Amino acid sequence: MWKEKACFRFEIDNFSGKEAAVMSNVFVSGGYEWYISLLPKGEDGLYVDYSSLYLYATNSKPVGSGWKRIASFYFVLLNQSHKALYRSAVEEHIQFQADSLSWGFAETLPLRKFQKQGLLENDKLIAEVYIHMVDSFDGELRHVSEKKETVDINGFQLLASQATLARKIFAEHPDLAYDFTPRNQVVRTEYMNVLLSLVETLDNPSLNHSETELSNVRIELSELAEAGFKLDWLYSKLDEVSLKREKAGADSQVQGLDEPCKDDHVMKLLTLLNNLKAKLEKSDYADGSRFKEMEGRISDLEMVVSDLKLKLEEASSFSDDDDTTSSYDDDFVEILY
Structure with missing residues (x-):
């Protein structure tokens, strides 16, 4: 059920100097978009002696009234040497929906533990999240016009603006999705969105990619490959x-x-x-x-x-x-x- 590698790794430098919530970049797991929010000093007026950590479901497109994701997940906090400092309980079958997009833990590590000499090396904290998708529901689209703006490319419903790149990829790699089996069109589209984004990222020579960014690209590629895409x-x-x-x-x-x-x-x-x-x-x-x-x-x-x-x-x-x-x-x- 659980993968050996984290779905996403979030590195926070100068942790002791952070006061407000720190949010990660949006990442994709299970074909859906997520991000992590960490409150270094805890929630205002609540749990002020602990750091708080939450997983947020997000979506770049309008969602329907019945939109819902059901997932199990847990967090691991580590120092720079990858020593585990905290491991959360596994949250089972959590429902993320329009009126409750986040779920997490108000109390993770006590702040006094962070202050312990030598525990947090170079003042860097690493948060890893492990996610297992259970189910998803697309719901009814709020804007019917969204459907008119999509085109079918080899069985994937994509925006018209993505069609040129998608056709080029399938022309060069016709066996790309032979082993990709999900039938849910929303899931198929989300996976393809991730793939197109990665292709654009790696094809852009002007971007100065950090080691962490390239590591996260490799994680996303691994997830796409596990889903059935041929990505050598x-x-x-x-x-x-x-x-x-x-x-x-x-x-x-x-x-x-x-x-x-x-x-x-x-x-x-x-x-x-x-x-x-x-x-x-x-x-x-x-x-x-x-x-x-x-x-x-x-x-x-x-x-x-x-x-x-x-x-x-x-x-x-x-x-x-x-x-x-x-x-x-x-x-x-x-x-x-």
């Missing part, structure tokens, strides 16, 4: 974006790195590149053009890694020890050849 191509795109992020970070910091850190940066990039090549070797691409596309992408990434390696070697030439890059030369040659 999108996992590869995520690996590419992660690799370029590592490379950009290394470029900006290379002059200030000591030698062990330089090795670490290169090895992270090599690991990502290895993963991408392994996926290509295991994939059964019936379409030769898609195989060539993947090979071309890997070739581009190899050039990125090679470029970074040269930059690191140039930086090392100014140090007293000119042999610091030798520890990864063999690995690099093995990957390229």
